Amino acid sequence: MRLVFLGPPGAGKGTQSARIQEKYDIPQLSTGDMLRAAVKAGTPTGLKAKAIMEAGGLVPDEVVVGIISDRIDEPDAKNGFILDGFPRTVKQAEALADILLKKKINLDAVVELKVDHNVLIERIERRAAESAAKGEAIRADDNPDAFRKRLEAYREQTAPVSAFYASKGALKAVDGMAAIDDVTAQINRLLES
Numbered sequence: 216m217r218l219v220f221l222g223p224p225g226a227g228k229g230t231q232s233a234r235i236q237e238k239y240d241i242p243q244l245s246t247g248d249m250l251r252a253a254v255k256a257g258t259p260t261g262l263k264a265k266a267i268m269e270a271g272g273l274v275p276d277e278v279v280v281g282i283i284s285d286r287i288d289e290p291d292a293k294n295g296f297i298l299d300g301f302p303r304t305v306k307q308a309e310a311l312a313d314i315l316l317k318k319k320i321n322l323d324a325v326v327e328l329k330v331d332h333n334v335l336i337e338r339i340e341r342r343a344a345e346s347a348a349k350g351e352a353i354r355a356d357d358n359p360d361a362f363r364k365r366l367e368a369y370r371e372q373t374a375p376v377s378a379f380y381a382s383k384g385a386l387k388a389v390d391g392m393a394a395i396d397d398v399t400a401q402i403n404r405l406l407e408s
């Protein structure tokens with residue numbers, strides 16, 4: 216099973232990918248996680264990505280395309296994978312198509328979690344206020360300003376990726392506003408059909 220998960224930040228992609236990962240025993244490949252690991256380790260990629268990520272912008276296409284191309288070649292991704300947070304631009308989607316063609320593999324589905332952006336903003340503002348009240352740290356790019364910027368990047372650069380896959384007949388949409396278990400059930404039905 217080879218899947219792409221699309222949806223804005225905070226839509227629940229990570230939660231749903233983790234469930235599919237377990238069900239199909241395939242790795243969840245999150246470019247966000249890989250970039251955060253690179254930032255933490257202080258690699259050249261991490262140094263390049265840190266400020267962009269903290270401001271809620273997108274890391275250059277060639278950086279994430281290189282990361283994903285290498286990661287797909289790892290032995291644990293041989294029988295499948297879930298791409299979470301990639302592709303985020305049409306350029307990345309086109310690069311992914313080339314990579315898969317060269318590796319002679321196909322995507323089985325592209326799943327989009329559809330959610331109301333205003334509800335996401337309300338949620339993140341509430342969470343930030345609760346964390347601040349408890350004196351807890353929040354992820355640098357989860358502060359409401361950076362989060363708005365991430366949503367804007369999604370609207371401008373990632374929404375066209377949905378259209379890209381829809382034009383190929385590969386896009387399957389799911390109501391991401393439903394309860395977490397209902398969303399999982401919708402995804403399972405899609406993948407089994």
Ligand code: AMP
Binds near residue numbers: 301
């Ligand atoms: P995420 O955990 O998927 O929300 O990603 C966190 C941050 O990492 C994003 O706001 C971007 O700055 C960066 N990032 C993750 N994936 C990509 C990607 N495919 N293209 C560009 N930037 C990315």
